[in-house]
Amino acid sequence: MTPILLRIMLVVGLALVVSVIVLTRRAWLPGIGHGLPSIWRIAKITVAEARRRRVLQAVIALVILILLSMTAFSYLSPQEQAKMVIDGGLAAITVFGILLAIFVAAFLIPNEVENRTVYAILAKPVRRSEFVLGKYLGALIVLAAMVAVMTVVLVGVLVTLDHLIKDQAGSSFNPNLAAVVLAAVMSYCSLAVLTALIVLISTVSSTTMTVIAALIIWAVGSLQSQIYVLAESNGGAAKLFLLVLYYLVPHLENFDYRFQAANFVAISVPSAIGAVIVGIGYTLVVLVVASIFFSDRQV
């Protein structure tokens, strides 16, 4: 795309967003003072529910075991060991993060509807959009705690190995801890986007469908650059389909900094900030759509 077209898109997009916010201010401004406490209360309940689930504790225990087992590559050179531990650790955080996101988010709204507890909540002065946002915020807090625990264990393993492993000529165990933590934070951001999508799907479909759709979205989202390149080299209906896929599915690749952390390559901070901006924008869109869908849903 040409730079002029990109600028026009930016201006038109921002103009549309500002216009809608200004036009609807009377509808949403009075609700803020009342809405935020409601969202926070629902989030707290969601966190309390998640804490009662044994599966989350089991997953965390499993991840810690996997991270501790990373110390078993002692036959490799220090540099190779550092790469293996960082790669394996960050992959474990991502894989189990995705599983946790699916387990936490896919059951949030369907369970409330199936158990009919949603009636008790919606009978109170709580808007449906506040209910959706509260549930999402609760899921985010649970995931943040889980990712934080896993990251702390990984950093602990790296620091311990750094002390235990002796450097060899031309090969040293010298992990860039800041890059590892940044990669874990970006991994959490990708989980936040995925969780928003899971919440959206769960407002209109069953739990099983939500889980399947979440896995497909994660796979497609991780391959967005491939889709972009495929769209460049195709034409007609195929190109249109690929472009729709490219613009609708979140760019989870943007958040993938594991390559850089494991290979000791410098991380571009502007690209990380850009990824976070895209993630926040995309999540906002998904949550607006989820709120509209859930408001229209007959429960």
Add this chain to the structure above:
Amino acid sequence: MAMLSRRARNGLGALFCLGVLLALVPVQESIYRARPELLERARSRRQHAASMIGMGPTPAVIAALGGFRSVAADLLWLKADQVWHGGSWWAMLPLLEGVVELDPSFELAWKVYGWHCAYNLNAESKTDIDRNYWLQKGIEILERAGETNPKSWEMKWELAWTYYDRSHELPRAAEAFYEASRLPGAESYVSRFYYRSYENILDHDGIMRALAYARTQHPKDTKHQFLVTRDTNYWKWAWNDPREHRRIIVKENTARYQRAVPPYLYPNDPFWDVCPVCGMPVEKGKNAVCENLSCPNYKHPIHPQTATISASP
């Protein structure tokens, strides 16, 4: 949005979403500009798709792995390590190809892959054609490594070292050392190898140019500055000394002989002619003959054409 009708709410919601998505497109483009490796990797994967079939993982496998290519690369690397220790050198190739396709930033894998072809498989080959094939394959791999990791001085260094030490393409080695020395983080010895390459072919202009360049690099590194000054002084004296020229010619052509590379003939050397068969120097002259006892060209003229003309009545 309780005060709005359902249709108005949905319409405004759609407009809001459209606005946000439109505004995100330029941000996404800027991410691709800041991280060109994302698209380049996808593009090169499409280009190399045909050559990859039968060598490493196919694009479909890479696609299926999604975000976990790096872990898959680590597992293949562990397998390659196991195969190496088992002595199955040839079996390492598809594994290493897989590793570098899955994790193109894995510099150690690129280094080992290129070195394995240019050194081990080259030495293991029985014929000159095979030796040359594996040497060129190793160079090709290291060139790919440099293209894939353009900011890595170590990748350029590996390529330069292979030109310098293995294929003895010294002008090319000098260029590659120069490029490596310009990349961020390059060690001081890289710029010193830039003039070492010219030293071995006795290219006076090249040596002086490279020495002047090396002096501008790492100004605070006293050891580097000392070595460059020492070598500059050495060359001011050694260029006029035939014995030093001879020493370098013997050293370089002996190394070439050991690597089965044809000798370098030093066409512009002011003091020595070089036997095209054994590569040993003989005092310059129209009727110079090889004086190396073990050379098949022993006592035969080094310049056959000139010798024939001068011998004719």
